[in-house]
Amino acid sequence: MQERALKTSPEPMEVSDRDMANAVRALAMDGVQRANSGHPGMPMGMADVATVLFTRFLKIDPAHPDWPDRDRFVLSAGHGSMLQYALHYLVGYPDMTAEELKRFRQLGARTAGHPEYGHASGIETTTGPLGQGISTAVGMALAERLANARFGDELVDHYTYVIAGDGCLQEGISHEAIDLAGHLRLSRLIVLWDNNSISIDGPTNLSTSLDQLARFTAAGFDVQDVDGHDFEAVERAIARARQSDRPSLISCRTVIGKGAPNLQGSEKTHGAPLGEAEIAAARELLQWPHAPFEVPEAILDRWSEVANRGGEARRRWSARLEASPEAEVFRRTLRKELPDTLFEALDAFRREHVEKATKVATRKASEMVLGVVNNLTDLTIGGSADLTHSNLTVTKGMEDVAAKDFSGRYIHYGIREHGMAAAMNGLALHGGIIPYGGTFLVFSDYARGAMRLSALMGQQVIYVMTHDSIGLGEDGPTHQPIEHLAMLRATPNLTVFRPCDIVETAECWEIALRQQDRPSVLVLSRQNLPMLRLGHSSTAPAVLGAYVLREPGTARDVTLLATGSEVEIACAAAERLQADHGIAAAVVSMPSWELFEEQTPEYRRSVLGTAPRVAIEAACRLGWDRYIGENGAFIGMNGFGASAPAPELYRHFGITAEAAEEAARRLVR
């Protein structure tokens, strides 16, 4: 704030909207120039629209950036990050100083190349990969309605605004997102499309002839088309959009790089600094004589009205919260507090099924666990990408979320894996929700873009991915994951769980529920799996990532490592080795490599042992060499799967107790 006060205006001036927008333009072109890297075209093109949005509508309080009832602003066209940083500086977010603008794109700066969630306050989500912002915003707008249905207009009543570019709207994920938004009539979602007819290769008509307005209308949006440099027209459009009973698209016709006299309107302004000469010429054209990063006080004063308006709104809201009988529940929800009764119930659940030796598919086990969880907390919001009865993600009494009634807790995401994952990111970011959603593991391929962002942002999103191997059988190689476990394990900050039975499934769910700072993937079988745990333990061993499930009576001759459905095979192999050959084999279940890697070296050594090791997993080998070592063996898949009943496939691909036994014998020999 100090720095802002240092800016001086040489004489009193009348501040126009144009001046306010030009402050954004100047900061953007200066920031990019100084970094010698970045994207000036979009911020300069959308400066006018953003100025209208922020000064006349956006409900934020920069001094309390996490105020729950703030409007959400999502810069889906994340390459235009200087637009957001400039706006944040101008409205006075305390952490967005002029110094930060000068450090644009430098190591450790809040002003990263693309807006990074957590780097600076007010950045509601990480954007950059195109289409993610608009799709995440759909989840935010949905979360607003879900929270509104619980807590009412008094406590939850805000909008989600998105600035999206042509790239966002060309990406397939945008189709999934807007179809879902239109279906659910998320009328608090307002998308401002930077319709500048330019993409990186040149004019958008090199690659598209789409009628976007007609397309959004088809998806159930209210659409408008305005001159994005006409302040009053933009204001009227946003005002109308706020009144619509549908989500809105406002096509803002703009000139990319507006203000750069020789380059505006060209793709040349998209992704490179304008250069000193062009910036000087722009300063002339914009009548902006001020030095780089300097904004006259009078202009800053007018910008500070945003914070004043927002602060006032926040104080009124806080008073309502204090007066509300729901205040404590509201706060507890935001903290995502799970009741002790839930964990006690899960402990009882595990005890019960150890005793009963329940044999079910782990997807079924997951459903049973969810039956317990969803009864004892309403933080969980479930859903599936049109595979509800395959993923087994709905539990008794869960009502559907629908356009006319947001009091339900189950979302039919449609055949939209990518859109689902992004929407779940939005639900999680909005707060007070633990979203989980299902699809087949193989279709993590379709959701990768958004799953990566769950991990990068450290959001508690739980992916329920069933049909996890050739064990799904007849649907064949297009449906049988091979490389997907490796792909997920390779992703930083993502916990992958592949439980072997109902008890491990319950443990993995519990860990996923407790772990608020990162996403989890539960990788679950279609086929039934026996209960393998020998007795109940209150300290769930799955939290260690891997543990010895069977230790032989004598010193180990060999250690068999496995996950999920292959742990059963390992146990069978161990028994055969002992019975037929007197070979002492330990069995290690490894439900989560990530958690195992977090244990002490001593623990890891004790689990893996010093005897030769055989790993068994119905997936590709990549990654396993770390655990089997140079002299170990791997029993798994060497290529794609096939269409046949599951037991035949296991035999055909040689993933059997016999094969494990044989491999172990060769190593021990």
Place this chain on the structure above:
Amino acid sequence: MQERALKTSPEPMEVSDRDMANAVRALAMDGVQRANSGHPGMPMGMADVATVLFTRFLKIDPAHPDWPDRDRFVLSAGHGSMLQYALHYLVGYPDMTAEELKRFRQLGARTAGHPEYGHASGIETTTGPLGQGISTAVGMALAERLANARFGDELVDHYTYVIAGDGCLQEGISHEAIDLAGHLRLSRLIVLWDNNSISIDGPTNLSTSLDQLARFTAAGFDVQDVDGHDFEAVERAIARARQSDRPSLISCRTVIGKGAPNLQGSEKTHGAPLGEAEIAAARELLQWPHAPFEVPEAILDRWSEVANRGGEARRRWSARLEASPEAEVFRRTLRKELPDTLFEALDAFRREHVEKATKVATRKASEMVLGVVNNLTDLTIGGSADLTHSNLTVTKGMEDVAAKDFSGRYIHYGIREHGMAAAMNGLALHGGIIPYGGTFLVFSDYARGAMRLSALMGQQVIYVMTHDSIGLGEDGPTHQPIEHLAMLRATPNLTVFRPCDIVETAECWEIALRQQDRPSVLVLSRQNLPMLRLGHSSTAPAVLGAYVLREPGTARDVTLLATGSEVEIACAAAERLQADHGIAAAVVSMPSWELFEEQTPEYRRSVLGTAPRVAIEAACRLGWDRYIGENGAFIGMNGFGASAPAPELYRHFGITAEAAEEAARRLVR
């Protein structure tokens, strides 16, 4: 064919269209019932539409299934595979016998759970993952126009027909595909939408309210809406669509499971056998008294007219080919013959740049190689997902492909990575084209679904993926690949190349061009890399996947393994180790793990050596343990990247010659 003749009709019968369609229905429900697995609803619902398409329009010759000028039929709703198998049996594809229908979904059958390319003739592409078929078909329809522009109507004049379901149209990839198809006015593309208002969770209105006709109109399609059980209406619609100057969508309103009296219209018919009782009731309703898998000869006779008509057309076409001066070129194109001059030129290119010690980014090297390649063959069709001047995929003289002129060779795929990959699959499957397309490596996330199908189908599609690490710098973690190399290496039947300099880049391109039976990914740097090869070799060592780039003068103390931009770091570390510590370090460049794994164990041992090993790669560790062994070290990324200039990031994340030197010293000590 023999089996077909065994079918007998008890008495002469008048065969109606309905009878012909009911043959499809009966075979589909019987096939699924026998397999006790599969999807009867879609084949029964679309039997009438498919019967009209096959009997009145589709130009195929089952005796010559690969006839180049055949129409392409793509079952995008691949779960309805029994529809395709039944049709193939009825029209007399020799390899689709009744026995195969009875072996539906069994190991080794041609009748896999979903249509698998290469399993049976006439299957033009693998489908199952929703949206892939329609998007691949866009590539096929585009390939038809490209070939037509080269060879004229005499030799290339056919349609691409697609049957797509609600799932295909909800998936995001469909948006990318239809936008591209509409833009390029691919009027030979006709999509028949199985508009049955049912998806797996139930009625489609659980999750969508989209106006599909308006949506396709917005994308530039001609659209029609017909009763899918009205043969004449369907015929009129297809006839009109064939005349349109735009791609077509025909909404065929159907009843899922049509013919099953108690289940039709319900999602219950989607993915499970109908059961014996319902099948018996369906036989009554359909007036189909014949035993399972039996089709009366009179009905088969009428179905055989498809082959007669197609055979006649093929013979006329063959005569035209024989008479054409282009015949030899046409055949050579189909064989994808690359001229010797091309490989000679690449050899000369490598020699030249070894001598010059050319220092360029490998993306730039790729552009230079393409300059040579594209001049000497016109099999290559290039493109990029709106990153042309970043991926450097266009070369001098390449004209854009456009709706008004298909004689060009460069495709602006738009901001549509997934659609691009699927379209490239279609280009490759159609034949006579080696498609390559560019995006940033991190956006392989967006293209995964279709890339996996390139690999599963063994199609020669070349992915040019640049900006391959934190070396891209300021764009930050959303743009910096970490897990992507592991993800791609984990994918079966895909060759991943990460060359270290211009010479290796040329070698990798050459391998990718020669390798007709699988896709390749060229993983290329944004930043400049020095030429590291010490001398020219006519036998390009990159074909071995990994090779010793620097062997110390004395026995190795340590071996440094690296790929791409990190090979330079390994070389610097080796020099420092020798100079400062007298440690003899070998440097191994590993441009392709897959090719290295194909070498003999002896070769692999000789490359890796017995000394301790340090691997250096600016990516995640997953997979590297295989090469570094239990006592080796890894220098790379442990989490996501950051936004800063590239050299700073390398220092910040400790991927430096100093770090490699230190790790090596610790191992040798």
